[in-house]
Amino acid sequence: MADLQYIMEVISRDPEYENISSGAIVLIESNEDLLKSLSPLLLRPFSESMKVIILLTDKGYFDVINGYNENGVQTNNVFMIDCVSKSRNLTVPDDGHVVDLDNVAQLAKVFTALLNQTEAFNRDSMVCVDSLNALITDYDTENVAKFLHILLTKLRNKKIGCLLLSVEDALVEDVRAEIVQLFDRVIHL
Amino acid sequence: MIDQSLLNIINKNKHGIVIMTELATDRYFEESALCLRRLIENGMQGIYISFQRPFSNLIPYFHARNVDINNLLFIDVATAIAGDAQSTHERVIHINRSIDINELVRAIYTSLPRLKSKNKFVFIDSISTITLHKPLSETLRFSEFLIRTTQKSEPDEEVFLIFNVAKGLAQKKFIKDIALRVHEVIRD
Numbered sequence: 001m002a003d004l005q006y007i008m009e010v011i012s013r014d015p016e017y018e019n020i021s022s023g024a025i026v027l028i029e030s031n032e033d034l035l036k037s038l039s040p041l042l043l044r045p046f047s048e049s050m051k052v053i054i055l056l057t058d059k060g061y062f063d064v065i066n067g068y069n070e071n072g073v074q075t076n077n078v079f080m081i082d083c084v085s086k087s088r089n090l091t092v093p094d095d096g097h098v099v100d101l102d103n104v105a106q107l108a109k110v111f112t113a114l115l116n117q118t119e120a121f122n123r124d125s126m127v128c129v130d131s132l133n134a135l136i137t138d139y140d141t142e143n144v145a146k147f148l149h150i151l152l153t154k155l156r157n158k159k160i161g162c163l164l165l166s167v168e169d170a171l172v173e174d175v176r177a178e179i180v181q182l183f184d185r186v187i188h189l
Numbered sequence: 190m191i192d193q194s195l196l197n198i199i200n201k202n203k204h205g206i207v208i209m210t211e212l213a214t215d216r217y218f219e220e221s222a223l224c225l226r227r228l229i230e231n232g233m234q235g236i237y238i239s240f241q242r243p244f245s246n247l248i249p250y251f252h253a254r255n256v257d258i259n260n261l262l263f264i265d266v267a268t269a270i271a272g273d274a275q276s277t278h279e280r281v282i283h284i285n286r287s288i289d290i291n292e293l294v295r296a297i298y299t300s301l302p303r304l305k306s307k308n309k310f311v312f313i314d315s316i317s318t319i320t321l322h323k324p325l326s327e328t329l330r331f332s333e334f335l336i337r338t339t340q341k342s343e344p345d346e347e348v349f350l351i352f353n354v355a356k357g358l359a360q361k362k363f364i365k366d367i368a369l370r371v372h373e374v375i376r377d
Contacts, residue, residue, distance in 0.1 A: 146321040153271040156246035177357025178317060181217040
C-alpha cells in the first residue's frame with residue numbers, strides 16, 4: 001500500500017493529471033495489477049469536487065464498488081456506465097448512479113450514454129475509461145480510434161477532462177500510436 | 190530537437206518544399222507545438238489544419254506555449270467531424286461538416302493570400318487522423334492535391350507544406366506512400 005501511496009504522490013504532482021479537472025486528456029499505462037489497485041485512488045480526488053462518469057469495460061459495478069468505498073471515492077458523485085454486469089446476468093442497483101449496457105461492443109450506445117451524462121453534468125464533470133484495452137479487444141480498432149477521436153473532440157469542446165487507463169504493451173504499435181497521439185499527456189507507471 | 194531540424198531544412202531551401210515530420214508518439218502535440226512556434230519565430234505565417242483537436246482546445250494550449258496565433262489561420266476539421274459548432278473567431282476558416290476533400294483544398298488555397306509574409310506554411314497536424322473518417326484513397330488524394338497546390342505558389346511567395354505523423358505510424362503503407370512524395374522526412 002505504501003508503494004501505491006508513493007505512486008499516487010508522483011502522479012498527483014503531474015500538472016496534466018491535476019488539469020483533468022479543467023479539461024486535460026490523460027492516459028495512464030501500467031501493468032494490469034497496478035492499474036486495478038490504483039484506479040480508485042486515481043478517481044478519489046476528482047470525486048471530491050466533481051461528477052465522475054466512469055465507463056467500465058472489463059469489470060462491472062460489483063467488481064469496483066467495494067474498492068471505491070474502501071479507498072474514499074465519493075460514490076454519490078460517481079456515475080457508472082457498466083458494460084459488463086449484464087453479460088454476467090448481474091443486476092445493478094437502480095439508484096441513478098449506474099446504467100448497464102448489453103456489452104461493450106455496442107459502441108454507439110456507449111457513446112450516447114457518455115454524451116448524455118456529460119450533457120447532464122456539464123463542466124463540473126470528468127470522464128474515466130477503465131479500460132481502453134477491453135474496447136480494443138471487443139471492437140474493430142479503427143472504430144475504437146474513431147470513437148475516441150470524436151468523443152475526445154466533444155469533451156475538449158466542452159472543456160471536460162478525461163482519464164483513460166490502459167495496460168502497457170497490450171496494444172499493437174500502430175493502433176497505440178493512432179490513439180496515443182490524441183492525448184495531452186501519457187503517464188507510464 | 191525536431192523543431193530545429195525543421196527550421197534548418199526550411200532555411201536551406203529558398204523555394205517551398207514538402208516536408209514530413211515524424212513526431213514522438215507520446216509527446217506528439219508538444220513536439221508539434223514546438224515546431225509551429227519555431228516556424229512563427231522564423232517570421233513565417235501559416236494555415237493550421239487541425240484534424241486532431243478542436244480550435245477551442247488549441248488556443249489555451251498555444252497561449253501557454255507562446256505560439257502566436259495572430260500568425261496563423263485555422264481550419265478546424267476536428268470540430269466539423271464531431272458535428273459541433275465551429276468557432277466564429279476571425280482566424281478560423283469555416284468548412285462544411287461533410288469534409289469534402291476538394292472543399293478543404295480550396296479553403297486552403299483561397300486562404301493563403303490572407304497571410305502577408307513571403308514564407309508561408311500549411312501545417313497538417315496529423316495526416317493519419319483523417320483516415321479514421323475518410324477512405325484512404327481520399328486521404329491520398331488530399332495529400333496529392335495539397336502537394337500540387339502548394340508547389341504552384343505565387344511568384345512573390347514560398348509555401349512549405351508540412352505533414353505531421355506519429356512515429357509509431359511511420360511504417361504504415363499509406364504513410365510510406367506519402368513519404369515517397371515529399372522532399373524531406375524529418376525524424377525525431
